[in-house]
Amino acid sequence: MFKSGFVTIIGRPNVGKSTLLNHIMGEKLSIVSSKPQTTRNNIQTVLTSEEYQMVFVDTPGIHKPRHKLGEYMVKVAKDALKEVDVVLFLTNPSDEIGKGDSMILEQLREIDVPVYLVLNKIDENTQERVAKTLKAYSDFFPFKEIIPISALKGKNVETLLDLMKKELPEGPQYYPAEMITDVQERFIVSETVREKALRLLSEEVPHGIAVDIIQMKKNEIGTYHIEVDLLCEKASHKGIIIGKNGQTLKKIGEYARKDLEKFLNCKVNLKIWVKVRKEWRDNPMLLKELGYKNKK
Ligand SMILES: Nc1nc2c(ncn2[C@@H]2O[C@H](COP(=O)(O)OP(=O)(O)OP(=O)(O)O)[C@@H](O)[C@H]2O)c(=O)[nH]1
Ligand SMILES: [Mg+2]
Known part of the structure; x- marks a missing residue:
């Protein structure tokens, strides 16, 4: 039985969404920088194996827009929540859930899709802080899975992929096996x-x-x-x-x-x-x- 589906990576600017996507693909497809609001478009990439095809959508960080470009970026990110099979909500360890994150999570309450909490950048945080953040977020939102990772070092990314595979429904191979991205x-x-x-x-x-x-x-x-x-x-x-x-x-x-x-x-x-x-x-x-x- 072949499985296939769509995975959207969403979160505030600068949390490491594009870094995660590049790590999964083993190739640099989405640009990364230390400045927020780096990604401006939804970038689709395709991971194909013998048993499944996963289509990832990297989105612009959701923020409060201050110009038309920002409005466009936030709109494309939100569009990527339609008709997907899993949503990866990315965030970083912090002392409390900030406004930016709670706003995104409120929106995620309205969709009927499994949402994973992916806590990124654990390499630069103490275990204690990581544990505290995981607890705060899981009290706030009914995540289907909770997984701390380091997209930069690749820590726990395999485990994340294994979990997502289980989420994929039976489905066709949407794109040719050799295709890795829709961008030109x-x-x-x-x-x-x-x-x-x-x-x-x-x-x-x-x-x-x-x-x-x-x-x-x-x-x-x-x-x-x-x-x-x-x-x-x-x-x-x-x-x-x-x-x-x-x-x-x-x-x-x-x-x-x-x-x-x-x-x-x-x-x-x-x-x-x-x-x-x-x-x-x-x-x-x-x-x-x-x-x-x-x-x-
Ligand atoms: N220490 C550490 N840094 C990371 C990790 N993942 C990403 N970064 C860094 O965080 C910064 C932002 O990464 P991006 O992947 O561009 O973040 P993004 O969420 O795509 O940002 P936008 O496109 O602006 O929304 C870069 O400097 C990355 O190198 C991680 O696991 N650990
Ligand atoms: Mg990005």
């Missing part, structure tokens, strides 16, 4: 550049950046020529992104190129232009152009 090359290219910028930039700039692909072309000898616009919201941000003597931009380009060469399996020539687009996060037309649009 262009998306991975722009996300890779965005990730490097997030990592290298200071706190104030990152939320206001986006990457627009201008050109992607492979030449006869197999080198990919890629040109992108890195959009930011202020002239002062442009200066920060470029950095002293162009050093920051150079590093963003170097790190992105290295990752892309691995991913695309060929030489990459990457050009990044930094441009100012005031308040693009509230500009419906620009949001659409950058791919932050609802499917329906």
